Amino acid sequence: MPEKDQNLGQYLKELRIVKNLSLRDVEKATNNSVSNAYLSQLESGKISKPSPHILESLAKVYEVHYEDLMAVAGYMRSSKTKKSGVAFFNQHDLSAEEKKKLLDYLQFLRKQK
Amino acid sequence: MPEKDQNLGQYLKELRIVKNLSLRDVEKATNNSVSNAYLSQLESGKISKPSPHILESLAKVYEVHYEDLMAVAGYMRSSKTKKSGVAFFNQHDLSAEEKKKLLDYLQFLRKQK
DNA sequence: CAAGCCCGCTAAGTTTGTCAAGCAAATAAA
């Protein structure tokens, strides 16, 4: 489950990277309802309270429960431990740094074609 | 249950009137997290998409399920028919006008001491 | 009547979410 104090931006970035999507991929996948520029700001934490319908669009693309994103955004208390798409990155007691390194490495691996 | 197409403002106003609270009463009850001026704008429909934590504060004061308000605001599909505090005003096939007249009359009655 | 309080409401200002355009670096293609 998403950790309580994990910030929304990091979580969104994890989801996107694991799914191997670019900012613009997501923009298209959401039918332009979330611009790549805005998603960038979300991931970098410059925006902390997006409107729920934005989260809904993202949840659909990332195949995550809408309520999960709402919870991470601080809009709801996290509901009953639903295992979402990136469960691996959240279930194994990874520190924030470890997680980040793994994600970086994942990108590296994929770039090797 | 709140009707699908019922707008948020009207619903909030109903709740407040039935509970016999003034705008300022609600402001105080929410610990100043919802100003009376802002609530007025909400009820008049000048603001249609308040941030969820606003709805959370109001739900607490009005003793309504948070999810209900979220649903009425269009942030969630209405969950399983929870009967909220003003069930009377929503269950008896009242038209919008009828409802409004009843609420006005309710205020009139109460004003009679 | 006058002084005071509470009511709903609004006008004006600040903040913040959101988008369109575009830039610099990385990658791919020629």
Add this chain to the structure above:
DNA sequence: TTTATTTGCTTGACAAACTTAGCGGGCTTG
């Protein structure tokens, strides 16, 4: 290497959310 495409990101402008101050009306109390 040069050109073109993609990627993440920043900037500037706009709209919508949200705040603060205050008005005018209706009650109450002296």
